[in-house]
Amino acid sequence: MPKVSAEYKEEKRNHILESALKCFSEKGYQATIIDDIVKDSNISKGAIYNYFASKEEIYLQLLKKRTDEFFEDMEQENASLTSAGKKLENLFKRWKKQELKEDDQQTMRVYIEFWLYGSRQEDLKSILAARYNRFIDYIVKIIKEGQESGEIKKELDPQNISRIFWALRDGNVLHYSFLGEEEQYRIAWDTIEEMFLSYVKNEIKSGHQD
Amino acid sequence: MPKVSAEYKEEKRNHILESALKCFSEKGYQATIIDDIVKDSNISKGAIYNYFASKEEIYLQLLKKRTDEFFEDMEQENASLTSAGKKLENLFKRWKKQELKEDDQQTMRVYIEFWLYGSRQEDLKSILAARYNRFIDYIVKIIKEGQESGEIKKELDPQNISRIFWALRDGNVLHYSFLGEEEQYRIAWDTIEEMFLSYVKNEIKSGHQD
Amino acid sequence: MPKVSAEYKEEKRNHILESALKCFSEKGYQATIIDDIVKDSNISKGAIYNYFASKEEIYLQLLKKRTDEFFEDMEQENASLTSAGKKLENLFKRWKKQELKEDDQQTMRVYIEFWLYGSRQEDLKSILAARYNRFIDYIVKIIKEGQESGEIKKELDPQNISRIFWALRDGNVLHYSFLGEEEQYRIAWDTIEEMFLSYVKNEIKSGHQD
Amino acid sequence: MPKVSAEYKEEKRNHILESALKCFSEKGYQATIIDDIVKDSNISKGAIYNYFASKEEIYLQLLKKRTDEFFEDMEQENASLTSAGKKLENLFKRWKKQELKEDDQQTMRVYIEFWLYGSRQEDLKSILAARYNRFIDYIVKIIKEGQESGEIKKELDPQNISRIFWALRDGNVLHYSFLGEEEQYRIAWDTIEEMFLSYVKNEIKSGHQD
DNA sequence: GATGAATGAGTTTTCATTCAT
DNA sequence: AATGAATGAAAACTCATTCAT
Numbered sequence: 001m002p003k004v005s006a007e008y009k010e011e012k013r014n015h016i017l018e019s020a021l022k023c024f025s026e027k028g029y030q031a032t033i034i035d036d037i038v039k040d041s042n043i044s045k046g047a048i049y050n051y052f053a054s055k056e057e058i059y060l061q062l063l064k065k066r067t068d069e070f071f072e073d074m075e076q077e078n079a080s081l082t083s084a085g086k087k088l089e090n091l092f093k094r095w096k097k098q099e100l101k102e103d104d105q106q107t108m109r110v111y112i113e114f115w116l117y118g119s120r121q122e123d124l125k126s127i128l129a130a131r132y133n134r135f136i137d138y139i140v141k142i143i144k145e146g147q148e149s150g151e152i153k154k155e156l157d158p159q160n161i162s163r164i165f166w167a168l169r170d171g172n173v174l175h176y177s178f179l180g181e182e183e184q185y186r187i188a189w190d191t192i193e194e195m196f197l198s199y200v201k202n203e204i205k206s207g208h209q210d
Numbered sequence: 211m212p213k214v215s216a217e218y219k220e221e222k223r224n225h226i227l228e229s230a231l232k233c234f235s236e237k238g239y240q241a242t243i244i245d246d247i248v249k250d251s252n253i254s255k256g257a258i259y260n261y262f263a264s265k266e267e268i269y270l271q272l273l274k275k276r277t278d279e280f281f282e283d284m285e286q287e288n289a290s291l292t293s294a295g296k297k298l299e300n301l302f303k304r305w306k307k308q309e310l311k312e313d314d315q316q317t318m319r320v321y322i323e324f325w326l327y328g329s330r331q332e333d334l335k336s337i338l339a340a341r342y343n344r345f346i347d348y349i350v351k352i353i354k355e356g357q358e359s360g361e362i363k364k365e366l367d368p369q370n371i372s373r374i375f376w377a378l379r380d381g382n383v384l385h386y387s388f389l390g391e392e393e394q395y396r397i398a399w400d401t402i403e404e405m406f407l408s409y410v411k412n413e414i415k416s417g418h419q420d
Numbered sequence: 421m422p423k424v425s426a427e428y429k430e431e432k433r434n435h436i437l438e439s440a441l442k443c444f445s446e447k448g449y450q451a452t453i454i455d456d457i458v459k460d461s462n463i464s465k466g467a468i469y470n471y472f473a474s475k476e477e478i479y480l481q482l483l484k485k486r487t488d489e490f491f492e493d494m495e496q497e498n499a500s501l502t503s504a505g506k507k508l509e510n511l512f513k514r515w516k517k518q519e520l521k522e523d524d525q526q527t528m529r530v531y532i533e534f535w536l537y538g539s540r541q542e543d544l545k546s547i548l549a550a551r552y553n554r555f556i557d558y559i560v561k562i563i564k565e566g567q568e569s570g571e572i573k574k575e576l577d578p579q580n581i582s583r584i585f586w587a588l589r590d591g592n593v594l595h596y597s598f599l600g601e602e603e604q605y606r607i608a609w610d611t612i613e614e615m616f617l618s619y620v621k622n623e624i625k626s627g628h629q630d
Numbered sequence: 631m632p633k634v635s636a637e638y639k640e641e642k643r644n645h646i647l648e649s650a651l652k653c654f655s656e657k658g659y660q661a662t663i664i665d666d667i668v669k670d671s672n673i674s675k676g677a678i679y680n681y682f683a684s685k686e687e688i689y690l691q692l693l694k695k696r697t698d699e700f701f702e703d704m705e706q707e708n709a710s711l712t713s714a715g716k717k718l719e720n721l722f723k724r725w726k727k728q729e730l731k732e733d734d735q736q737t738m739r740v741y742i743e744f745w746l747y748g749s750r751q752e753d754l755k756s757i758l759a760a761r762y763n764r765f766i767d768y769i770v771k772i773i774k775e776g777q778e779s780g781e782i783k784k785e786l787d788p789q790n791i792s793r794i795f796w797a798l799r800d801g802n803v804l805h806y807s808f809l810g811e812e813e814q815y816r817i818a819w820d821t822i823e824e825m826f827l828s829y830v831k832n833e834i835k836s837g838h839q840d
Numbered sequence: 841g842a843t844g845a846a847t848g849a850g851t852t853t854t855c856a857t858t859c860a861t
Numbered sequence: 862a863a864t865g866a867a868t869g870a871a872a873a874c875t876c877a878t879t880c881a882t
Contacts, residue, residue, distance in 0.1 A: 028330055030240040044843045116323050119388035120238055163398050171381020178329035188373050199405040213865050254868050423844050448750055450660045464847050533746050539808035540658055583818050591801020598749035608793050615829040674864045
């Protein structure tokens with residue numbers, strides 16, 4: 001018989017994770033000290049350690065939660081979209097408007113840092129790889145759908161295209177996140193969309209005329 | 211009247227920088243401790259501080275040196291190339307064969323980390339921005355050349371295209387550097403080249419029909 | 421909702437300051453290392469840094485506390501004294517018996533070192549000057565009182581006399597603190613009292629006449 | 631058969647000591663690093679260690695040299711003075727005009743610091759005491775002369791008076807050296823002279839009468 | 841469950857001294 | 862004799878984690 005309800009605990013957990021995201025995003029994972037999270041969350045150091053075993057676990061949980069939420073979101077949005085092309089376009093739209101959600105903006109920085117951090121810790125590599133594959137698979141599925149429906153060129157390797165898609169996204173986000181020039185980012189993202197889709201889609205009625 | 215020659219000192223400096231690169235690349239900048247560099251270089255802690263004022267300065271000098279070398283290299287290679295298209299292709303070739311030079315591979319990781327690190331230190335932002343602009347300008351110049359010669363579509367904004375070029379490069383390198391799958395990287399890079407050049411070049415006798 | 425009472429913290433603070441005084445007095449400020457204070461106080465290094473931001477802050481707080489206590493003490497003692505002459509005599513008495521309080525003895529050494537230290541740190545000069553002026557003003561007030569009541573020669577400049585008073589005190593303390601010959605110190609101090617008071621007081625019924 | 635003349639070596643030694651005085655005076659003994667002396671003297675670190683075994687030895691030699699010079703000076707000046715009163719007045723005059731010689735000003739700071747430093751090093755205490763006694767004896771001799779000639783009160787203890795003389799001097803110098811207010815210092819010193827001499831001299835035809 | 845004081849290993853940097861040239 | 866590069870033992874300070882209350 002727990003003293004507090006499960007919801008209470010869940011809420012507190014999330015509260016900590018939100019503060020952690022803010023701090024990690026602003027100062028970086030290594031530079032963030034637990035006291036930063038204490039200050040931002042107004043939750044005591046001891047309490048934080050009641051919910052998470054270590055700073056690293058906070059990091060890991062944070063990334064997992066964000067990733068899960070991203071896929072939930074996508075699932076929901078895509079449910080109503082019928083073609084691969086629409087789904088891809090929706091994804092591009094997502095990052096075009098993303099700068100409005102400061103939240104996601106922060107997440108990106110933290111993701112990229114995690115990329116660095118995780119690639120150096122043997123024990124995190126599998127987590128990193130799993131997360132990466134989840135993203136890859138997500139696009140692979142769309143590409144395959146598109147190839148079946150004839151929207152997307154059959155000669156392309158879905159795995160390869162998916163990897164390129166994420167490389168494009170991450171490269172652009174990398175620049176944007178750290179240089180912060182929103183207008184340029186948006187223009188670049190538009191151009192990238194055009195370039196990517198025209199490369200990937202079948203010529204018939206190619207380009208943009210939705 | 212120094213006791214050792216300027217070359218000796220230069221060599222030692224480079225020796226330290228090489229060890230630093232190795233350490234920074236393996237463990238990350240923050241996680242690398244001076245003793246790691248001491249151990250790797252076999253140079254005493256005090257001696258290292260005779261050559262560099264701080265760990266951060268080692269980092270900065272390292273990046274500067276690498277960047278300078280990159281541009282020197284490029285300058286030299288491009289001197290013999292007559293068209294914008296050839297220059298771009300040469301750049302793609304460069305990163306395609308890059309994995310052979312382990313050295314450059316390391317530098318990339320460190321560059322990306324610097325991106326994160328620098329974007330959070332007010333005093334480093336200008337260095338970061340200057341470095342970024344140097345890279346941007348380099349491609350802008352090539353694009354403009356190509357537009358004048360008719361190789362490259364005139365309606366494209368050179369700045370924007372340059373940014374996209376580097377986003378492609380960085381995104382791909384980001385994935386490769388941390389996932390380390392060489393074969394996939396090379397294939398992706400080939401595809402990216404095709405995508406990019408076909409987007410950028412004028413259709414007449416368009417880029418790749420090997 | 422602190423886990424410990426304010427008194428507990430105050431006590432701990434004082435405990436650290438006392439150890440610091442002991443160490444600074446024995447070895448000097450610069451030569452004292454934090455581990456000396458750790459050893460003497462039996463408080464961990466980290467805990468010390470929970471109470472004070474730096475070694476220098478310990479020094480500053482220590483001096484401030486001692487100075488405050490000195491003036492509190494004086495205020496109390498002087499409350500019952502009605503004439504300027506009595507107040508001056510009381511001050512002389514204070515340092516005559518001072519050697520009995522080992523505590524004050526230590527403080528003096530540390531004060532003098534602070535004089536040296538502070539005079540070389542731009543940012544400490546104002547603290548030093550403020551402290552000095554507080555001492556000067558204290559005697560100035562007494563001198564003026566005495567001049568009004570007729571006890572003290574009207575032609576003397578209170579500021580100048582006050583400065584001389586403290587020069588006498590500091591000079592004597594300097595010698596005593598470092599040579600440690602108590603008997604000689606006490607005799608010198610008696611002589612100084614006689615010299616000073618006979619110079620300062622109006623002849624009529626002057627306290628000391630040879 | 632030495633390679634260089636004794637004079638050359640002596641000159642170099644003095645050069646180092648002069649630089650050391652400057653540095654010690656400006657930054658303090660502990661805060662001065664050998665490289666400060668190297669920079670100021672333009673003599674290499676190795677060479678400095680050829681002339682002195684350690685930083686401490688430089689300090690000690692410096693103090694010794696300065697003390698010796700002081701007494702040589704005094705001897706010379708006093709040779710032409712016939713009475714104890716004149717000799718004392720001459721001493722007062724010396725410190726009154728001293729601020730003009732920046733050199734001596736520096737020495738004072740260093741002396742005071744040495745007082746602190748020396749009193750904490752068992753092995754330096756005897757050096758300190760010897761130096762102190764040399765100063766004490768110097769005044770004792772003058773006082774005794776004055777007592778014999780009738781200039782100075784016979785009932786005074788020469789040792790005690792000598793100690794007080796130096797306490798006055800050191801106290802005043804302490805304040806001046808670190809607060810640096812020249813005008814105030816000079817006025818105080820005048821007043822101290824008046825106070826001291828009127829206390830010490832026989833009333834008949836006393837030097838200073840207000 | 842919550843609190844925040846305490847811990848101490850770990851980190852960067854300094855600097856007196858040495859010694860090969 | 863002179864040089865200055867090299868050494869490495871300190872020293873101040875940090876911060877993830879623990880644990881008594």
